[in-house]
Amino acid sequence: MSTPIKMTNVDREQLRGFVTEGFAALGLTDEDAGIFANALIFSELRFHPGQGQGVARLRRYHERIGNGEVNPRAGWSILKEGPALALVDAHNGIGTVAAAKAMSLAIKKAKEGGIGTVIVRNSTHYGSSAVHACQALDHGCVGIAYTNAGPEMAPWGGREGATGTNPWSIAAPSDKGFPVVLDIALTTAGKGMMKWHEREGRKMPLDWALTPDGEETDDPSAAMAGALLGIGGHKGYGLAFMTEATTGVLSGGGFGLTPYSNPDKLDVSHYFQAIDISWFMDPDDYAKRMGEFVDMCKSRALRPGFDEILVPGEQEARRTAAKSAGGVPIDDVVLADMIELGRELGLKTQLDALRPYTGTTL
Template sequence: MTEQQNRRIPAAALTEACVRLLRRVGVPADQAALTADVCVQADLRGVESHGVLRLPAYIHQVMHGLMAADTRVEVVREHGAMALLDGRGGFGQVAASQAMGMAIQKAKDYGIGAVGVRNAGHFGMAAYYAMMALGHDCIGIVVSNAAPSMAPWGGMDAILGSNPLCVAIPTQTGTPIVLDMATSLVARGKIRLAAEKGEKIPPTWALDAAGQPTDDAAAALKGTLLPVGGPKGYGLALVNDVLAGVLTG
């Protein structure tokens, strides 16, 4: 890695740069600031696969009409402690943030809040939204689905996504318990990051297109991820897909 590639950039400066790039493709200022913060906070937590690395893809999607620049979230239905939102093809960061904000308020009103989101883009690091609940003395739980990238245990074809699960729990010490995990051994973004850096990956992470274990990140991207914990991880991914995909419509 060259000195230029390894240069450290202050988080505030990186956030400002991300905001400027998003604004250039028509993202409103408040939504650009939120999306940039989600990306940079992921990098600061060491989740580089869901950080600023994702920004070029978001911008590409907006420029090619694959994602709305201005995310106008719609409340599809709402009843008591439950609600369903439609992201209307916009940024997942905006939709997920609004959903968690609504869930927190419902938890205060009813003791529990459950809000689903459909039709929204990639939302980045799940922990960002689960941890929003901590300041309100609530437990935050976030599940999501993704495009098929993971083979079932014993298989070689991608059937489910790496469908993440995150739980954030406040404690009396002020240091929360935060579980943020993909249901695959690693998120696909981590393999993409290794491919961009020209690094090898552990052969237990993925299969190549022929269904063989591989330590070649580029070959892994053409193949499938493997579930964490074998059949248990695949089972978790299936449940998350039902909760985040089927249940929300």
Template sequence: MSEKIYWIDFETMEKFMVDVFVGVGVPLEDAKICADVLITSDKRGIDSHGIGRLKPIYYDRIKLGIQNPVTNFEIVREGLTTAVVDGHDGMGHVIGKKAMQLAIDKAKKYGMGMVAVRNSTHYGIAGYYSLMAVKEGMIGITGTNARPSIAPTFGVENMLGTNPLTFGMPTDEEFPFVLDCATSITQRGKIEVYDREGKDVPKGWVIDENGNARTDTHQILKDLVKGTAALTPLGGIGEETAGYKGYGYATVVEILSAALQGGSFLKGLLGFDENNKPMPYHLGHFFIAINISEFTELENFKKTTGEILRQLRNSKKAPGQDRIYTAGEKEYEAWLYRKDKGVPVNEALQRDMLTLKKELNLTQYSFPFEE
């Protein structure tokens, strides 16, 4: 029997998330930023990083004492086009938004801006910050390291995080070009979605300690934490399908998220101390804003970029295929589909929301899935 999915409108869901964040100690204005990042993910159809992460990632970590609800955004070093920020283990969404805004402000004045961050926490979808730059007529680039999940090529130990490398560029179309993806074949969040749906993960996404493929979703999530399972990098297992490329790009993100800012890296991001007790993750990020108008007219850039994308989509299709997509197109179509429907809430997510409502006494909300 298939589970019952309910749709909750975006306004209600965003308000609910704001109230949850406030209820666990996040200041109101910061709570609005956090909720905006999460609802943006749901609006774009990225269910792995939206409301589904509210309880298990942010709420639970604050309750556990390994993430600070009040964010101290400290600029510890600054140049004309650069800055280094210490986030003091506050809310990654707040740190990320302020850091990208700082990079954008520098790019407006000097053409380019880059901000490196240390001691942060999970900042939601990376594309949110690239889109900030796009809205200002700029190219936005960001990346973040994460708790170890990926094994190096020819290795089986989870060493690197899923480490997204994300680009956003304005176009003359209804939607920008936004490439927002992990440097692994998949990310932990998508496996969590499969777990909530009771599905096995595809073969080749995860390997065990002997290098064998794993598909048992629920146990995989446990073993990723224990270090007895690992995600494979983009390209897959070994060199035959170029897994070394994903491994290399993941390493680039790791370096830019740790070496520039004097931050933690690799096993230092496990989230456990030497006594196996939970501790802050101390993540690092980087944000780059490039002011297009310093290179060419913005409209010319948009037109050329749009033409590149249109020619790609209009190129010859493989037999049986109706369409070719470009990055950001599916997310735009997800928004068109969801804008009048809201966020899909499965049974696992329903339980999380009811738990949050009860624990925080949010009696002003009445959801259709309540008994």
């Protein structure tokens, strides 16, 4: 019998202030601390906590900065630049911050010439791809962001990791009250969700991961030391492989087995693209056309067992609205650790519990 993980609601803005102050205490500039905190709050609101893209990363970065894996004040430099392209070196700095600045550059180029593409090398973990793709929406652009990662996915037919989860996001505006946002890892699931199932005492689907011997398993404990499986079998592996081709290989950075292999240089590479909608049509017309497309999809007959058709980003938009209104549910284990970290860092901002989380979905 599974046991749900206990969670507690905290205030969204108090949480933002705590995380911002925390990153400043870890050595980030005030500007960069704000960028990083906003990105983590964005992810905490949109995603399931088991995916590991939220505020729990404050402790992880305390460790990474403390042991020299990441340079909190690394700087950011353009190695080569053209009207629509740029190659950037992140100097092993905060990947989320480097990504935000790279997408800003891609947007600038898109507004000048219709499209902008920026590739970043020598970076670190950049968080949720949706954070960076959605950055383009405020500037009338479609945003695309993806990254390579540590070698957790087995190549098709293999049992050892060779490529990363390599998450993608594509964000486009609509007139439906929320943007349409695809945000997917190219593995069926990540080890964060495996750990969540393990803690709850639940089995996982057989298409998530392999044991070290290469066998499919529904036991998250048995799979933690094995490789992850790609979405759609060989198709997910193929997409992950080509993501490496257009990030690490093309940038001159790390790829395949290289990212995270050296703790002194994590060597992650990212890709960002912004497409200016106004180059093609009036942005309001685009949003209306996207809304029509959403309606087309939602008008189709339902399969047995389903009561609604969703489009990419719709579920996340609902989560964001619910968590913003009623408080952000935080895993009690994570919340206790964050409060302890706040004491260690001497933070002034407190994290006060609003109420226990009693929802049935995350």
